[in-house]
Structure formats: structure tokens, C-alpha cells
Amino acid sequence: MAKLYIVPTPIGNLGDITYRAIEVLKNVAMILAEDTRVTKKLLHHYDISTPLRSYHQHNEHKIINELVSKIQMGDQMAIVSDAGTPGISDPGFLLVRKCKENGIDIECLPGATALIPAIINSGIPSDRFYFEGFLPQKKGRKSRVETLLNFDKTVVLYESTHRILKLLKEVKEVAPSRQISVSRELTKKFEENVQGTAQQLLLHFETNSTKGEFVVVIQGNKA
Helix, strand or coil: CCEEEECCECCCCCCCCCHHHHHHHHHCCEEEECCHHHHHHHHHHCCCCCCEEECCCCCHHHHHHHHHHHHHCCCCEEEECCCECCCCCCCCHHHHHHHHHCCCEEEECCCCCCHHHHHHHHCCCCCCEEEEEECCCCCCHHHHHHHHCCCCCEEEEEECCCCHHHHHHHHHHHCCCCCEEEEECCCCCCCEEEEECHHHHHHHHHHCCCCCCEEEEECCCCC
16 A cells, blocks of 8 residues: 655654554665664664665655655655654655645654653643744844744744854843743753743853754743
8 A cells, every 4th residue: 555654753862762663664665764874873773674765855856756656656655854753844744745645645653753842841831832943044033033922822942052042032132031941952861951031041051051952932922
């Protein structure tokens, strides 16, 4: 049967993968990987020898029709990202849409994603939240931050090591008393979860490590 599997992979700790994910990765004809070097480490850890093919934002438009044709011919495939669930701030959406347009079954396995543990750990209300993903790096960034800080629900962002201080300064300018939680390197050896105002967090990260991947949870506007 023609089928594409969406397979979440650990966001850090290699133990955070399901039995079913391992079974799927062992039995499909091919695994589409964002960075084959990263995925090879995971496959080696679990003794998985399935062939890999590179699939990322720079080549997905070029090879998507070829992949769909192969799946239609009976080659069941799985797509993984470097960490977490494909399609959530990672490649995957275009292939899923193309497969659906061609009547191909999609099976998405549940599993790791950084935003959920970051929200739960924050202590900030999680009954209603808005997930933004990554902010624009330049054009429109400031206005987007201002818009998000007006939301009355919790806002969740992904941010890079190079821009975390910039984000905290931007929040400080607009909402200096807003409670924020910053999670760094979730599930990894140096995991860190810090809460406070933008100013308090700036003081912390200006004197401590800003290496790694960040999830930022911002309290909604109560005004």
C-alpha cells in the first residue's frame, strides 16, 4: 500500500523515541532525512539499516514529484527531521500535501516536539496558547513581536542561540513586567529552564550560556 509515515525523532535524548517509530523506520523502503549525518547517529544507535535520502528545504521542490511517484509504485517511506516532528518548523508540509493530492495515505506517529514540555514546565497557563515558531529574522520582526505581545493567550516561540538576547530586549521594550519562561537544550545534558521578566532573563543569559536551541513561553496580555 502506498503510504508516507511522519516519524518524530528525539529532540535531544536518544531514548525519547517510541517502539513503533523504531519499527516503522526499520521496515520502510526509504527514510527521508533533513540532515542524513544527524539521522545516521539515531539509526546507528538503534541498529537500523534502512537507506537514507536527503530531504530539506533546499531540495524539496526539486524532488517532491519523484518521491510521490516512488511511493505510488509501492515504496513506503518515512520522513524525519533532525529533531522533533516533521512539519513543525521543519520540512514535511509540502510532501504531506502533495501525497494527499495524489491519494497517498499519511500516517503521523505521535512523539517528541519541544513546545509541549516547554509550556508544561513554564508554569504559565497552557489551556490556550498560540504557537508562532520562528520569528522573521529581519523584516517585520519588531511589528510581529508587538502583535504577539497583545495576544491574551500564552505565546510560544522558537529562537536561536544568536537571537535569544535580541528577543528578550524586544519583549522588555513592549512588556517589561510580562512573565516569560525560557527552555534551553530540552532533554539534553545541559537542559535549563528559567522563568522571570525579560529584564531578569537578560541578566541571566548575559552572564550564562546562550548555546543551544531555545523555546520561549510568554504569558498572555491580561490588560
